[in-house]
Amino acid sequence: MFGQSLAGATVLQGAHPEEVSSFVNQHIGQHRLEMLGEQKRKSSLSFREFAGFGMSQLSYGNHVRVKSPELESIYHFQVVTRGECVWHQAGERMKVRSGQAVMVNPYEKIDLEYSDDCEKLIIKVPEHVLNNARELSHGRLPEDGIRFTRAPWSFGYVLP
Numbered sequence: 001m002f003g004q005s006l007a008g009a010t011v012l013q014g015a016h017p018e019e020v021s022s023f024v025n026q027h028i029g030q031h032r033l034e035m036l037g038e039q040k041r042k043s044s045l046s047f048r049e050f051a052g053f054g055m056s057q058l059s060y061g062n063h064v065r066v067k068s069p070e071l072e073s074i075y076h077f078q079v080v081t082r083g084e085c086v087w088h089q090a091g092e093r094m095k096v097r098s099g100q101a102v103m104v105n106p107y108e109k110i111d112l113e114y115s116d117d118c119e120k121l122i123i124k125v126p127e128h129v130l131n132n133a134r135e136l137s138h139g140r141l142p143e144d145g146i147r148f149t150r151a152p153w154s155f156g157y158v159l160p
Contacts (some may be wrong), residue, residue: 020045029071035063044058052105055124056124064131083119085114101153
C-alpha cells in the first residue's frame, strides 16, 4: 500500500533497538524505550518526510515497551503490518494486530508493547491539517478538538 513511498528510504537495517529509538525521538515523536526480552540487532527503520507529514515503517525486532508523555500537536496513524502491538491505557489492554490500525490523538500519553515480530507503518499528521480540513467542511471545530476513539480499525484482511 505505502511500500513504494518508502522505497529507498531505509535509514537503519539490522540495528540495535536503541538506534531506532534515537532516530524516532528526533523525527517521529518523543518516547522512552524499555527492553523486555533478549536484545537482538534486528531493528529496522525506513523514513520519509514531506510538507510536515512523516511516514515511517519500523520494527524494533525485539519485545519492547514504548512510553511517551504525549504527542504534541500531531496525530499518528499507526498500521500494524506484522505481529501485534498492545496498547496499555488506564489499566486496560487493547491488542492491535496485523491488518489493523489505530489513530493516536495529540496530547495523549502512549504506552505500547511491541511483539518481537511487530512491524508498523506510522504516518505523522500535523494537527493543524485536520483542524483546517474540519473548519473548511463544517465551519468550526468540536469544543475538545478532533479526537479519534481508541479502537482498532481492521482492513478486513491480514497484510502480507
